[in-house]
Structures are given as C-alpha cells and as structure tokens.
Amino acid sequence: LKPTVSAARAAPPTAFRIACLRSVTCSSLLLSSALLLACGRGEAPPVDAAPAAEGSGSGAVEAEAAPPPEAAPIPRSPWRPMVLIVPPEARESLLQQARDAEQRGQLYGSEPPGALDLYLALAGAEPPMPGAEEGVQRVLSRLAAQFEDERRAGLLESARLRADVLDVLRPEEAAEREARLQEARRALALVEEGRERELAGKWLAPRGGSAVAAYREALAQVPGFGPAKAALAGLEAKLLARAEEARAKQDFAAAEEALRRASRVGVDPAAVQDARAALARERAERARQALLAAGEAMDRLDLPGAAQRIAEAREADPQALGLDEAVKRLAMVRRYGHFQPGQVFSDAMAGGGEGPRMVVIPHGRFLMGAAEGEPGARDNERPQREVVFERGFALAVHEVTVEEFAAFVAATGYRTVAERRGRSTVYDERSGAMVELRGAHWRRGYLGRAAAGPRDPVLHVAFEDAAAYADWLAARTGQRYRLPSEAEFEYALRAGERAPWPWGRSVPARAPGNLTGDGDVSPQGRRWGRPIRGWSDGHWGPAPVGSFPAEGFGTRDLIGNVSEWVEDCWHDSYRRAPPDGRAWVNPGCGERVVRGGSWASTQEQARSAFRLQVPATLTTARIGFRVARDL
Missing domain, CATH: 1.10.10 (Arc Repressor Mutant, subunit A)
Incomplete structure (x- = not known):
C-alpha cells in the first residue's frame, strides 16, 4: 500500500471545517502509507526538525537579528493539516511521536508530520485519543506566543506563517491577528523613516521630525518593538561613544552635551549614569x-x-x-602676596638679623581729607576724595627706633643730614620752644643732649635719611621697602573711622597716643599752653615705641608720639592727586609732607586729615618715620 498525503493537503478548508464538528480537531483524517508501515513494525518513525522556512521557532528573536523593515504587504501561505489515518494499534506510538515533536519545537507541517498534525489526527480518531486535544491546544498557544514574539521582533514573514496556521484552527481571532500584523508593518515603516533621519543627522531634532521621534512612534504602535528598541539603543551607543571620545580629549563640555543627548534617548539610563560617573x-x-x-x-x-x-x-x-x-x-x-590682613611679620636680612616688625594693612577704600565743616580743617586738606587700595600693603608696627637706625648706620657708615650739618632742632624746656642746637643728631633725644634710648623713636632725621634707611632695608631683605604714601598713612590712621579724629569725636577715657594732654607735666613742672582736655598720656617728649594700645589695623603710635615723613611731595590741595593711594611725587621737589601727631601736637593737629608742609632737609625732635613695604 502506498497512499500519499498530497491529495489530502489540497483539500479545501471548507471541507476540512465541515469534518471537524466535534471539536477543533477532525475525525476524518487518513494515515499516510509511510506511517502505517512504521506502525505495523511497532516502532515510531524518527521525526526531524521542521525546515526553517516552515517556522519551527523557539521564541522571540534578538532585535539585532531583525531584517530590514518592509512596508509592503506580507504574502500569505495558506496552511492545511496533513491527512493521517490512525490505526488503533499505533495510537500510543503516535501520541509519543507528537509529544517528542512538540518537545523539539517541530510544531507543524513537515515530513514526518509535526506535533500539531499528529495531535489533530489522534484527537479526530474514534474514539479520540486522551491527551490529544490538550496537545492541540498547547501547540496552538505556543504558536500564538511565537506569533506575538516574532511580531514584536519585527520578523513579520515568520509571524505571518504562524498566523496562517492559527487562522485555520482559531479563525475567530484572525481579524485581531491581522490588525496586529498591520500595526507591526506601520512600526517597521516608522523605523525605516527613523533610520533615514538618523543618516541625515536629525537624531534628536527637530521636534517631531527626529529619528528618536520616529523610533518612539514605532514603539507606541507596537510596545516593545524590537527594531525600534535596537535603533534607539544604537543611537544611544553612538552618543555614548561621542562622549567617551570627547572625554579622552578632555573636551568636557562636548562630553557633557553628548551625555545629555544620550539621556534624552532614554534606553539605558544605567549606562548613561555610568558614563556620567566616569x-x-x-x-x-x-x-x-x-x-x-x-x-x-x-x-x-x-x-x-x-x-x-x-x-x-x-x-x-x-x-x-x-x-x-x-x-x-x-x-x-x-x-x-603670601600674607593675610592683620598678619605681623619680619623679613630676614642678608648677613643675619631681621627687619622691623610689619603689619599687613587690608585693601579697601576710604575718603581722604577733611570733610566740609570739619573744625580746624584747612584748604590744603581738600577736596575730600575717595582713594581705593586694590592691594594691601605692609606698614611698620611702630616708628623706626634708635636701635634699628643704628644697625643701618653700622652696616653702611651712613652720616645723616644733621650730622653733616652739625645741628638739629630740639625742645628747649626753659623757654618751652623748639630751638636749634649744635651737636644734636639721631643718637640724641628730644632735648638734644642726652643719649636716646634704644627703643625710642629715632629723631633728628631728614627726609633723605629716612629714604636711605628704607633703601638699605630693601637691599638687605630683597623686598620693596619704602616710605609710606600720604594716603596710606591716613588710611591706616583712620582704620575705618570717618570722624575728624582717629579715636572718634569725643576724647577717650584712656589716652590712645602721645599728644599734648592737660594731664602732662614736664620734668620741670611745665604744662602745655593749649592742651587736650581730659587727656593724660604720661609722657613729656617721645615715649618708647609701642607704649600705647594697638590701633585699628594693628599699628602703634600713628595717633601720636612723633610726626612722620611720608613719600609725597607737598601739594597745596588734592586736585589731580592719584586715586589709587600712590605717593604723589614730582622730581626734585624740595618740600615733603609730614603726617600724624607728635608728643607736642594739639588736638587740632591730631586730626586724621592734618598734614604739614616741611622742607625735605628739616631735622627736628618732633619728626621721625616708619617704613612701608609692597606685598
């Protein structure tokens, strides 16, 4: 006997459906001759895996394996079950063959028959084989799952083959399957459109017309659509690669921009976050x-x-x-420089020793000169103007002492103006006036006869003597020592105070400096003619440096002790004066400015704006100096 199955395969679907009245299976199937011969020998024939063209599929396919999208309709391939006759003695063997084929994934249509064909024949036998109907339903459910997996993966030809089988045995769902296939076709067309936009450089813009927009629209058509997910992942990977290239070149702005764009793609936030962390x-x-x-x-x-x-x-x-x-x-x-505001320091000197103690004056701005209506103010103290110090500077904590000046003289052999001239101006206690005295010079005190103490401020120095000491310091320390400018002196003296006096408007209970107080008495019992009322500093003549409390910026004795040379030449007003606090110097000027109160200054002369016009060659017991230093 050699019956074939070709005629049975060509049976019209209507005839098949009429025969299948009891269930979704059919009882009028015929067994092929090959199957009958195998069963007659009592053994099941081997069942090979179905050819790939017939779709034995094992589940979802990786998105990267998706073929290029096709927008054209997918051709149909009508499916018919094999016509098989089931001898009673072969029922058990055929059921086992069906289960083996199902296990291998050979679900339908092949030589030998697939699981679905065998289950259908056994379910349609008389009587139906137990377990066959359940086998049919399992295979159909598996085919339905494969259809959905392949549809989401964009494998529409394979999904079409699954639909052809399902449409025969589950025709009530055919319309829905067809609609879902059409959704996938539209999604594929959108992915193709996205790829064209991507090639054109329209990755994330324009809004609604970018590649990302097309891919996301495809995902809206088919949630989880493999080609769209793969396209988005590829685009994100390109942006991450751009970010890495920019990072390697240390073009961090470009790297940030690439990562920002990658985050907008939104496929793998963890990968973007890792790249951001790197x-x-x-x-x-x-x-x-x-x-x-x-x-x-x-x-x-x-x-x-x-x-x-x-x-x-x-x-x-x-x-x-x-x-x-x-x-x-x-x-x-x-x-x-290397300092802090208010810091006190001393510079090391070549050959040993240290320079004078310096304090760092903070940068800032202030109104220099006398305000309108200030009592005792003079025209040469105006116009009041703002001076701005962009940089801080250092100012000696106190006046240069006799001891410090002596080191300069010993190192250089320098002779002061008073020594060369043979005289200087001293205080005459008998007359209470300042008089010239022969032999008075920097080693003598304010009376011009007795030796000055080592901690006393050096007196009887002319402007050039003070400048020579500053130049020597600069040479020995390698730093830029000089005399302070007039603006620097007043700025440090005021220390933020805008009242006429550096201590404010009212006389303090404790004298902050050495001036002419009504409590001062000379060794011979003399008192000042125009004293500051309520002021008693305990000194007649200069006091040792540092005898009074520190002033606002950390200096001492600016308020009073000895008046001090500054760098500026004399000008009778502040018109055209430098606004940055530099000294106002004209080459060869013969008159300089002296600032600050002395032990013989009145309250009017102790004002912060007070200034004196003095010949540069003057030496006196009322004038000393201190140094400044650039930072």
Missing part, C-alpha cells in the same frame, strides 16, 4: 591636578599662571572640591 571622576581629577598647579603658581607668586590653572579647573569641574578656596586664595595673593 566623566565626573575624570573632570574631578583634572580639576584636582589644575588646582595643585594653581597652588604651586601662587607659591611662586605667578599670578597669571595661577589664574590660568584655576580657569582650567573651573572648566574641568565647576563644582571641584577646593575651587572656591583657590579662587579666594588667588584674590588674597593678588592683594597680599
């Missing part, structure tokens, strides 16, 4: 290195280099640890 680490390390270099530049006072390194650190990581501190330090270094 970029953040790279930026933090780059900023750290730049800030270290900035610190080293500031140590060398290489301010342009430090500013450049800080700019690099800010570009690398605007939130870098230590960036704010570096910016603040650079601002401080620009204004104070």
Whole structure:
C-alpha cells in the first residue's frame, strides 16, 4: 500500500471545517502509507526538525537579528493539516511521536508530520485519543506566543506563517491577528523613516521630525518593538561613544552635551549614569591636578599662571572640591602676596638679623581729607576724595627706633643730614620752644643732649635719611621697602573711622597716643599752653615705641608720639592727586609732607586729615618715620 498525503493537503478548508464538528480537531483524517508501515513494525518513525522556512521557532528573536523593515504587504501561505489515518494499534506510538515533536519545537507541517498534525489526527480518531486535544491546544498557544514574539521582533514573514496556521484552527481571532500584523508593518515603516533621519543627522531634532521621534512612534504602535528598541539603543551607543571620545580629549563640555543627548534617548539610563560617573571622576581629577598647579603658581607668586590653572579647573569641574578656596586664595595673593590682613611679620636680612616688625594693612577704600565743616580743617586738606587700595600693603608696627637706625648706620657708615650739618632742632624746656642746637643728631633725644634710648623713636632725621634707611632695608631683605604714601598713612590712621579724629569725636577715657594732654607735666613742672582736655598720656617728649594700645589695623603710635615723613611731595590741595593711594611725587621737589601727631601736637593737629608742609632737609625732635613695604 502506498497512499500519499498530497491529495489530502489540497483539500479545501471548507471541507476540512465541515469534518471537524466535534471539536477543533477532525475525525476524518487518513494515515499516510509511510506511517502505517512504521506502525505495523511497532516502532515510531524518527521525526526531524521542521525546515526553517516552515517556522519551527523557539521564541522571540534578538532585535539585532531583525531584517530590514518592509512596508509592503506580507504574502500569505495558506496552511492545511496533513491527512493521517490512525490505526488503533499505533495510537500510543503516535501520541509519543507528537509529544517528542512538540518537545523539539517541530510544531507543524513537515515530513514526518509535526506535533500539531499528529495531535489533530489522534484527537479526530474514534474514539479520540486522551491527551490529544490538550496537545492541540498547547501547540496552538505556543504558536500564538511565537506569533506575538516574532511580531514584536519585527520578523513579520515568520509571524505571518504562524498566523496562517492559527487562522485555520482559531479563525475567530484572525481579524485581531491581522490588525496586529498591520500595526507591526506601520512600526517597521516608522523605523525605516527613523533610520533615514538618523543618516541625515536629525537624531534628536527637530521636534517631531527626529529619528528618536520616529523610533518612539514605532514603539507606541507596537510596545516593545524590537527594531525600534535596537535603533534607539544604537543611537544611544553612538552618543555614548561621542562622549567617551570627547572625554579622552578632555573636551568636557562636548562630553557633557553628548551625555545629555544620550539621556534624552532614554534606553539605558544605567549606562548613561555610568558614563556620567566616569566623566565626573575624570573632570574631578583634572580639576584636582589644575588646582595643585594653581597652588604651586601662587607659591611662586605667578599670578597669571595661577589664574590660568584655576580657569582650567573651573572648566574641568565647576563644582571641584577646593575651587572656591583657590579662587579666594588667588584674590588674597593678588592683594597680599603670601600674607593675610592683620598678619605681623619680619623679613630676614642678608648677613643675619631681621627687619622691623610689619603689619599687613587690608585693601579697601576710604575718603581722604577733611570733610566740609570739619573744625580746624584747612584748604590744603581738600577736596575730600575717595582713594581705593586694590592691594594691601605692609606698614611698620611702630616708628623706626634708635636701635634699628643704628644697625643701618653700622652696616653702611651712613652720616645723616644733621650730622653733616652739625645741628638739629630740639625742645628747649626753659623757654618751652623748639630751638636749634649744635651737636644734636639721631643718637640724641628730644632735648638734644642726652643719649636716646634704644627703643625710642629715632629723631633728628631728614627726609633723605629716612629714604636711605628704607633703601638699605630693601637691599638687605630683597623686598620693596619704602616710605609710606600720604594716603596710606591716613588710611591706616583712620582704620575705618570717618570722624575728624582717629579715636572718634569725643576724647577717650584712656589716652590712645602721645599728644599734648592737660594731664602732662614736664620734668620741670611745665604744662602745655593749649592742651587736650581730659587727656593724660604720661609722657613729656617721645615715649618708647609701642607704649600705647594697638590701633585699628594693628599699628602703634600713628595717633601720636612723633610726626612722620611720608613719600609725597607737598601739594597745596588734592586736585589731580592719584586715586589709587600712590605717593604723589614730582622730581626734585624740595618740600615733603609730614603726617600724624607728635608728643607736642594739639588736638587740632591730631586730626586724621592734618598734614604739614616741611622742607625735605628739616631735622627736628618732633619728626621721625616708619617704613612701608609692597606685598
């Protein structure tokens, strides 16, 4: 016997459906001759896996394996079950073959028959084979799952083959399956449109016309649509690669922009976050290195280099640890070098020893000169003007002492103006006046005869003597020592006070400086003719330096002890004076400015704005000096 199945395969669907009245299976199927012969021998024939063209599928296919999208309709391939005759003695063997085929994934249509064909034949036998109907339903459910997996994966030809089988045995769902296939076709068309936009560079813009928009619309058509997910993942991977390339070149702005765009794609937030973390680490390390270099530049006072390194650190990581501190330090270094406002220091001198104690005066601004209506003010103290100190400077804590000046003379052999002239102006206690005395010079006190104490302010020095001492200090320390400018002196004297006097408007209970107080009495019982009422400082003549409390910026004796030379030439007003606090000097000027109250100054002369016009060659027991230093 050699019956074939070809005629049975060609049976019309209507006839098949009429035969299948009891259930979704059919009882009028015929067994092929090959099957009958195998069963007659009592063994089941081997069942090979179905050819790929017939779709034995094992589930969802990876999105990357999806074929290029096709918008054209998918051709149908009508399916018919094999016509099989089931001898009673072969029922058990055929059921086992069906289960084996189902296990292998050979679900239908093949030579030998697939699981569905066998289950249908057994379910349609008389009587129906137990378990066959359940087998049919399992296979149909598995085919339905494969259909959905392949549809979501964009494998529409394979999904069409599954639908052809399902449409025969579950025709009531055919319309829904067809609609879902059409959705997938539209999604594929959208993915293709997205790829064209991607090639045109329209990755994320314009709004609604970008590749990402097309891919997301495809996902809206078919949630989880494999080609759209793969396209989005590929686009995100390209942006992550761009970010990595920019990071390697330390183009952090470009890297951030690429990551920002990648985050908008939104396929793998964890990957974007990892890339952000790597970029953040790279930026933090780059900023750290730049800030270290900035610190080293500031140590060398290489301010342009430090500013450049800080700019690099800010570009690398605007939130870098230590960036704010570096910016603040650079601002401080620009204004104070290696120092801090209020810091007291002494510079080492070549050959041993230290220079005078200096205090750092803070940068700032103030109104210099006398205000309108200030009692006792003179025209040469006006017009009042604002002076701005962009940088701080250092000022000696106290006047130069006899001891400090003696070191200068011993080191240089310098002879002062008074020594060369043979005289200086001293205080004559008998007359209560200042008189010239032969032999008076810097080693003598205010009376011109007795030796001055080592801690007394040096007296009887002319302007050139003070300038020579400052030049010597500069040479011995390698720093820029000089006499203070008139503006620097008044700024430090006021120390933020805008009243006429550095101590305010009312006389303090305790005298802050050495002036002419009504409580002062000379060794011979003399008192001042125009004393400051309520003022008793305990000294007649100069006091040892530092005898009074520190003033607002940490200086001593600016308020009173001896008046002091400053660098400026004399000008009878402040018109055209430098606005930045520099000394106003004209080459060869013969008159200089003296500032600050002395032990013989009245209350009017102790005003912060008070200034004296003095010949540069004058030497007297009322004038000394202190030094300033650039930072």
